[in-house]
Amino acid sequence: MIKQPETFAEGPRARLLELSQERGASLASLSELLGRNASYLQQFIRKGSPRKLEEGDRRMLAQFFGVAEEELGGSDPTQENSYAQTRRRGDSGEWVDVPRLDIGASAGPGALPESEKAFDAFRFSRRWLAEQGLEGAQLSAITVEGDSMEPLLRDGDEILIDRRPQPFRDGVHVVRLGDTLMVKRVAQAGAGRFALLSQNLAYPPVEVAAEEVAIIGRVVWKGGRV
Structure with a gap:
């Protein structure tokens, strides 16, 4: 049986692609916003390299899109107390x-x-x-x-x-x-x-x-x- 090529556009990668399309922001422009080369996020989504966004890059993208970091591969929110979860969701929704x-x-x-x-x-x-x-x-x-x-x-x-x-x-x-x-x-x-x-x-x-x-x-x- 021929093994199908692995796709990386899932989980945080798929969410990042979805957010960029909703905002009308190209992956190249978002990469430049992070101070990276223009193909950085394209490779992250399509090739799985890097395997995980660095904390600073993830935080900046989450701030840019107004979403919680866990949507882009941050720590599991179930590991945090309920107060922190409520605070984060309120911030990302209103600000x-x-x-x-x-x-x-x-x-x-x-x-x-x-x-x-x-x-x-x-x-x-x-x-x-x-x-x-x-x-x-x-x-x-x-x-x-x-x-x-x-x-x-x-x-x-x-x-x-x-x-x-x-x-x-x-x-x-x-x-x-x-x-x-x-x-x-x-x-x-x-x-x-x-x-x-x-x-x-x-x-x-x-x-x-x-x-x-x-x-x-x-x-x-x-x-x-x-």
């Missing part, structure tokens, strides 16, 4: 943890990102996100660097970007131009071209071909000191 990435998007002439690994998270009410039209959004937080977007965005502000693939519309976006990450107001400038606009009039507009710029995500919220 969404948005990863804070250790990079800055330049609001000046441009800066090279050093890392895209999360070092912390913001916690938002799931209800509040829905009220803002952000239910199901693929969110991450980064820091603004420079003054070209003042007074709208100031140096040191933290912004939420929605990285979901979606049709382009004019607005404030984080973009990658070559190796440079920037936050600019982006507008269409004719067929196949975009204009990168600054709020600070000391910075002139920059016009680029569509293939020269990658739109990483739309800026949907900002926070900063008064």
